[in-house]
Amino acid sequence: MAASDSGTDESLYPIAVLIDELKNEDVQLRLNSIKKLSTIALALGVERTKSELIPFLTETIYDEDEVLLALAEQLGNFINLVGGGEFAHCLLPPLETLAAVEETVVRDKAVASLRAVAEHHSPQALEEHFVPLVQRLAGGDWFTSRTSACGLFSVCYPRVSAVVKAELRQHFCSLCQDDTPMVRRAAAYKLGEFAKVVEIEYVKSDLIPIFVFLAKDDQDSVRLLAAEACAVVASLLAPEDMEQHVMPTVRARAGDTSWRVRYMVADKFVELQQAVGPELARTDLAQIFQALLKDSEAEVRAAAAGKVKDFCMNLDKAHQEHIIMTMILPQIKDLVCDANQHVKSALASVIMGLSPIVGRQNTIEHLLPLFLTQLKDECPEVRLNIISNLECVNEVIGIQQLVQSLLPAIVELAEDTKWRVRLAIIEHMPLLAGQLGQEFFDEKLTSLCMSWLVDHVYAIREAATLNLKKLVEQYGPQWAENNVIPKVLNMSHEQNYLHRMTYLFCINVLSEVCGKDITTRVLLPTVLSMADDNVANVRFNVAKTLQIMAKYLDPAVIQPQVKPVLEKLNVDPDVDVKYFASEAIAGIAG
Template sequence: MATSESAEDSLYPIAVLIDELRNEDVQLRLNSIKKLSTIALALGVERTRSELIPFLTDTIYDEDEVLLALAEQLGTFTQLVGGPEFVACLLPPLESLATVEETVVRDKAVESLRKLSEEHSKEDMENLFVAMVKRLAAGDWFTSRTSACGLFSVSYPKSSAAVRQDLRNHFRNLCSDDTPMVRRAAAGKLGELVKVTEIEHVKGDFIPMFINLVGDEQDSVRLLAVEACVAIATLLSDEDTEALIMPTLRNCAEDKSWRVRYMVADKFTDLQEAVGPELTSRDLVPAFQSLLKDCEAEVRAAASHKVKVFCENLKPEDSREQLIMVNILPCVKDLVIDANQHVKSALASVIMGLSPILGKDKTIEHMLPLFLTQLKDECPEVRLNIISNLDCVNTVIGIQQLSQSLLPAIVELAEDSKWRVRLAIIEYMPLLAGQLGVDFFDEKLNGLCMTWLIDHVFAIREAATNNLKKLVEKFGKDWANTQVIPKILAMSRDSNYLHRMTCLFCINVLAGVCGPEITTRSLMPVIVSLAKDNVANVRFNVAKTISIVLPLIEPNIVKADIKPCLVEMETDTDIDVKFYAKEALASADGIINK
């Protein structure tokens, strides 16, 4: 009887798994798959190989969510089946998962197979893994053939010369497959396969495949082939690149599909690095001009993002400035006033990076007018992208020139009638302050920051208080003591109760950065004085502020000055004032009794 029970117990994990995977509840089935590793540990490596893996292979018919979890789990099963020596037993279920209809499941199965390929010995790779890749590549359904495309690059390096030839032939067939989705998958994986292939076979086998894919009737295939262009050009000499790649690349830059041109623009600096400086100057500069002038805004925006890096990498350096002034700057001037705000925004995020390249004189003559135009652009994102990169220009032309040309526009934005524009400027003020320096900031912008504290929009007042904290962190306590705190304390006597509330909000955020001495000497008396304010909202905010600053105050001062104030507030006629005073009093007693 004991033997029988033991046998039943040994079958229990599989039996439970079978019951759970047959349950109608998808979540239950999903949970059972997610604990596969626990079940495998309970079974041991031998039973995992002989029972669990065959069972899973036979039950791949479930919901996509369950199959996705299974594909992910199997990629981590190497040790659970006994280590790399037995990893081949995981191939059958993953091969089946690589053929299902749902793309995300197939992709996850391929990802797991790629991970497991690292565990295979050279012998198992050729006999088992490569055999699986060939079956997938020759499958009747396009799903298996698309999955196969992602496995060639991990199979190729560990294979013998004869097997490599076979793999190249299979991949060639996939590149010319009747189904566009298979060709698309092949185009997407061509680049990584090229990187592990011998250079003679890159020229003899893969460049013809690349040229065919770039000329495919489907633009979704052509645009993915552009990525492979980078990998191929990196491996070739300048002569081979010019002869074998550049004609095709020029065609891609002028492709009838904007999606292909967009991909070229998006990968342009990678292409620039791959083809080298000579071919860049001769072939890529005209192509880049074309993309910057493209009829589609998406293409112009993608190219605009690359302006700075493209110009930085132009070589030789002694001809860089001339290339930019003659070929790139005219396009940039047109893009500054482009009709599409995404194009202008993309350019604004990088245009200031041209200043260090062009130098002081040309920045002042040619770039500053463009910056000023963008600072006045109707699109807030354009203006903010310029402001956030002012340091690039400051280091080149100096703060005096910058203040004369651009600061008036910044001040104008800070007083914009749209509160969201003002809010955005406030958020960039600490960055701007760091670029301008404390003296210049005090002269030109300090007053503006204080003005925001009495703005009629609460969100502006709140942002302005947080801005002050960041400025104090940047400029220091002494600066705060002379430039900020006197103005804040003056607000405590303002006739508008909202301004008195803002005074308390400022104290809340500044106390921590100003430290105990300034808080005790300058801030605490003002807080206590506002405890008798005739507006209840101000009084209960006094109690809340006291709770915040209490940890910075010495216990004897808390006992002598603050506790009596709180005791009196506890008898206030307003229920909120009493509530917050009681909370603050408890905190004060805790400090006193330490």
């Protein structure tokens, strides 16, 4: 009997500890207890979790928001702990309470968990347990429960009977017309998602009128979410229905008095274009897009400018060039000189992509002058975005034309006072090297590449060494020996120790690509001579460089030349030099 009592006591222990911790004054302790819920549920077993733990949690939901947030998250992963999908409905009571609390993040997490739990319900269980929950939330006195309900319709609708579906549509439509703006906003946000699972005849009869109603709401926060749903609704309809049901709303919202609504239309414009098809895009959307590009608000112009390339690419091929040249290009010419740098930057990130669309002649005649204007823009981000997309233009107009028009501006940027701009140029040098050819590159840009090695910003010096490696990979070791290595070797005698270290970093990468002969014959002697440098940082980098170089050297020089230098460094008075020398000796021996 005593043994049996003891067993009972032990089985009660986890729930007793949980109760104590959940009632503790320390929030952190309560939070930790919630985070261990799954362990406690495992200890209790399926039956006691259903009969004791879940009811207890349901009754004690009155805590700090962070505790409730953790609880809402935990319950979404509890399916197996209550016996699988068959008993998923046991988790609904605490989640229903959490879905109605005041704090938004807790409600959102509870809704996410409810959506996950709904997946495990059978159609019968949905109608018996989940749909009543949705209906209770949708009819709740507080707006908090009604906003949460909006996110639950789409997960249960596809798997319930026609009668229940009709009730759900009715409830959703009621929420769309709720007196509280927050509820209408939540319904507008979920309208597209719900429309995807509703049968097309009911989309037309029930949801389209509601969509039009929301799009005319007196709150701009509701209208902008209705504008966001335009593309989804349009994708569900036949072309003839789009003109009647969707396009009037698109036109109205693109000219909305609130810039936030117009911004949303601009932001979702490409999705809308793909949904309505080429014909409506040509006859209606092109004019709307043109208006958005010259909107009075910079945020709207920036959003539209960022969509220029995708919009033009998706236009009907038969009318593509005509629409771009007559409707879009005049607006682009204005945006290039826009007063707002975000607008110019958004345009610069996509404008180069127009070259393949409009062809060589139009690029040279109309786009190149715009590229040049942007390359000289005072905003570094605008210049950066143009440089980053040069390859698009090169493929269309050829390198000679590119060189004549853009290279002077690129050289100017390579010496820009802002280091990020210089860095962007360095990263594009290998690309330019491949496009320009060796002779032209030597004439115009090699000296520039060498000057970056002594830049005052470390990130530039580091990028410049990697740049040299990529250039040698393109032009070959012989080119490196004639054009690069002599200039690099001179750096080993520089007064500034940082330049001497950069020399060693260059050797690290050049030895990989120059081959055994050049590495042993030309690069090694200078590295060995630097072992006597008066700066400890240089000496320990000599040890690191010798370790890296060893695998690219002629094996015959390791014992007579490399090892003695490393052994000398291994007894250096500086502790770091000794450490890296011993590492190098071990590395080479291994």
